[in-house]
Amino acid sequence: MKKILLASLLAISTLAYTQTEKKEIAIIPQPLSVKQGTGYFNLPQNVVIAAAVQKGLAQTIAVLKDRLSVSAGSKITVTNTSPNATIRLVLNSAADKAIGKEGYQLSVTNKNITIKANQPAGLFYGVQTLLQLFPKEIESTIPVKNIKWEAPVVEITDVPRFGWRGLMFDVTRHFFTKAEVKQFIDDMVRYKYNLLHLHLTDDEGWRIEIKGLPKLTEVGAWNVKKTGYFGTFTPPTADEPKSYGGFYTQDDIKEIVQYAKERFVDVLPEIDVPGHSLAAVVSYPELSCTPEANQYRVRSGEVIMDWSHGAPPIALVDNTLCPANEKVYEFLDKVMTQVAQLFPFEYIHVGGDECPKNYWEKNEAIKGLMKREGLKSMEEVQSYFEKRLEKIVESKGKKFMGWDEILEGGLAPSAAVMSWRGIKGGIEAAKMKHDVVMSPTTFAYLDYMQGDPIVEPRIYASLRLNKTYEFEPLPDGVDAQYIKGGQANLWSEQIYNMRHAQYMMWPRGFAIAEALWSPKEKRNWTDFFSRVEKHFERYDVAEKKYAPSVYDPIFTATKTADGQLKIELDKEVDALDIYYSFDNSFPDNYYPKYTSALVPPKDAVMLKVITYKGKKPVGRMITMPIAELKIRAEKKK
Numbered sequence: 087m088k089k090i091l092l093a094s095l096l097a098i099s100t101l102a103y104t105q106t107e108k109k110e111i112a113i114i115p116q117p118l119s120v121k122q123g124t125g126y127f128n129l130p131q132n133v134v135i136a137a138a139v140q141k142g143l144a145q146t147i148a149v150l151k152d153r154l155s156v157s158a159g160s161k162i163t164v165t166n167t168s169p170n171a172t173i174r175l176v177l178n179s180a181a182d183k184a185i186g187k188e189g190y191q192l193s194v195t196n197k198n199i200t201i202k203a204n205q206p207a208g209l210f211y212g213v214q215t216l217l218q219l220f221p222k223e224i225e226s227t228i229p230v231k232n233i234k235w236e237a238p239v240v241e242i243t244d245v246p247r248f249g250w251r252g253l254m255f256d257v258t259r260h261f262f263t264k265a266e267v268k269q270f271i272d273d274m275v276r277y278k279y280n281l282l283h284l285h286l287t288d289d290e291g292w293r294i295e296i297k298g299l300p301k302l303t304e305v306g307a308w309n310v311k312k313t314g315y316f317g318t319f320t321p322p323t324a325d326e327p328k329s330y331g332g333f334y335t336q337d338d339i340k341e342i343v344q345y346a347k348e349r350f351v352d353v354l355p356e357i358d359v360p361g362h363s364l365a366a367v368v369s370y371p372e373l374s375c376t377p378e379a380n381q382y383r384v385r386s387g388e389v390i391m392d393w394s395h396g397a398p399p400i401a402l403v404d405n406t407l408c409p410a411n412e413k414v415y416e417f418l419d420k421v422m423t424q425v426a427q428l429f430p431f432e433y434i435h436v437g438g439d440e441c442p443k444n445y446w447e448k449n450e451a452i453k454g455l456m457k458r459e460g461l462k463s464m465e466e467v468q469s470y471f472e473k474r475l476e477k478i479v480e481s482k483g484k485k486f487m488g489w490d491e492i493l494e495g496g497l498a499p500s501a502a503v504m505s506w507r508g509i510k511g512g513i514e515a516a517k518m519k520h521d522v523v524m525s526p527t528t529f530a531y532l533d534y535m536q537g538d539p540i541v542e543p544r545i546y547a548s549l550r551l552n553k554t555y556e557f558e559p560l561p562d563g564v565d566a567q568y569i570k571g572g573q574a575n576l577w578s579e580q581i582y583n584m585r586h587a588q589y590m591m592w593p594r595g596f597a598i599a600e601a602l603w604s605p606k607e608k609r610n611w612t613d614f615f616s617r618v619e620k621h622f623e624r625y626d627v628a629e630k631k632y633a634p635s636v637y638d639p640i641f642t643a644t645k646t647a648d649g650q651l652k653i654e655l656d657k658e659v660d661a662l663d664i665y666y667s668f669d670n671s672f673p674d675n676y677y678p679k680y681t682s683a684l685v686p687p688k689d690a691v692m693l694k695v696i697t698y699k700g701k702k703p704v705g706r707m708i709t710m711p712i713a714e715l716k717i718r719a720e721k722k723k
């Protein structure tokens with residue numbers, strides 16, 4: 087009996103060993119140069135980390151220590167120098183021009199590991215790469231046995247393509263705590279993002295304490311908790327408690343900024359004005375052009391805009407600050423003074439997007455302003471506001487940045503533009519010699535659905551992983567010096583919790599990371615996706631959430647010449663099989679495999695599909711009503 091037990095134990099450990107035996111290198115984002123040698127470095131039980139200069143390396147060492155000691159169980163000693171060190175972190179005494187401020191060289195031999203960089207950030211990124219060379223179990227938060235803790239022998243030289251590698255986190259539509267923001271930072275730095283854009287104010291909440299303006303957070307940070315499809319909620323009634331939300335105190339902000347800095351992340355604050363300002367208006371109605379503003383409440387996800395005529399929207403409540411009111415500029419001066427002190431980053435983002443003009447159009451004070459200043463259109467009124475705000479921001483020693491609407495009616499003299507309505511605005515601004523960050527909806531809006539709406543939480547648009555991977559921040563014919571980089575935006579209207587934020591972020595966040603870090607010539611979807619799958623395995627070990635939507639089929643419904651419904655199923659990635667049923671039962675790999683367009687049986691009500699990779703189900707069981715496909719086919723006509 088004992089022998090059998092021993093034999094099966096051996097079998098299990100051999101299994102574990104062979105499973106980690108395949109040592110393909112699967113780094114995201116893809117480094118500049120990877121030269122794999124032969125053999126492996128074996129992580130010893132006692133690891134000595136030598137870091138010649140400690141300054142700025144605390145988190146780099148902490149990450150290494152944490153990951154190597156928790157899952158692999160190694161005992162870690164850190165010294166200043168050691169000839170016998172297992173892992174050496176070296177800051178170059180003479181800068182190596184090839185790797186710049188954030189690049190690194192990583193050398194793994196069968197004896198030891200060396201990471202060299204010009205600056206601490208490079209060592210931090212080198213460590214992120216190194217950890218991706220170890221087996222996926224390195225991601226475990228508990229000790230893992232029977233693993234060969236090997237990393238392949240390799241020489242890596244790496245340097246980012248862009249200096250601005252951003253992620254925007256909308257903490258207004260749903261509030262995310264300080265601890266959750268830190269978790270967001272932890273997740274982003276693994277993929278070498280270096281900028282966190284915090285969208286701090288909007289119609290649904292003002293999230294930052296401003297001293298001397300207490301109502302912004304006493305009143306403006308709170309609304310009524312609603313669940314369902316944000317944007318369609320019933321308006322709050324007087325008796326519903328306004329207890330949902332929250333804000334960051336100035337101490338919280340300092341802590342977040344410090345936490346980010348230690349991980350080489352800059353924090354870009356966004357105060358979104360003059361539109362998207364309902365929370366501020368409800369707190370201080372005198373900032374509005376509209377007298378009824380004193381009856382308004384912070385939005386809880388009910389309808390406040392009519393988008394049926396396109397942009398700008400028609401506001402049903404006036405969510406704007408009044409450009410004709412001097413108190414608005416005094417307010418913004420106060421806000422910007424404190425924001426500038428709290429955030430060391432060189433830019434302040436002032437929003438400027440989607441500002442409705444219909445209340446301004448009928449306002450006497452605005453008419454007076456137009457006459458006085460010679461302004462001919464509502465766009466010029468907004469431009470007047472932006473130019474005054476630019477002066478305020480600059481008077482605090484900061485650079486001014488806004489969404490691409492700030493181009494309308496004339497761009498403020500030194501404004502930087504974040505191009506979101508495609509890349510058009512970014513190109514226009516760069517041609518006018520303004521700095522630009524590209525974050526177009528078409529490639530970089532991570533709030534969009536990543537699969538079919540029958541499965542995904544509903545949003546008005548879709549963006550699948552393969553499209554995200556096509557993100558190119560530097561358009562042809564544009565002077566590269568004005569394109570600072572790019573970023574992906576995670577708006578949180580439909581994101582109620584952190585697990586779902588992770589689901590929306592990954593794997594599309596991998597694709598954007600690669601677009602921003604890796605050489606353009608190395609972009610290869612098939613190769614990228616093979617690495618994504620390895621990172622899915624890592625996420626499984628780490629118990630982090632990601633979207634498996636990339637495995638789900640793409641449904642196309644049209645009509646045949648004789649008027650029958652025709653269903654085509656497409657795949658985002660090759661080497662998958664789709665199995666289906668029309669009889670309401672749950673298909674598996676013993677069911678019919680999809681090979682060509684389907685015409686459903688006359689009385690069928692459901693198409694059920696599931697995707698397999700070999701014998702393993704990878705997609706979700708999708709139940710698609712035939713009636714839904716018929717509606718889609720009608721729309722396509």
Ligand code: ACM
Nearest residue numbers: 439440489506575
């Ligand atoms: C935006 O998505 N309104 C910038």
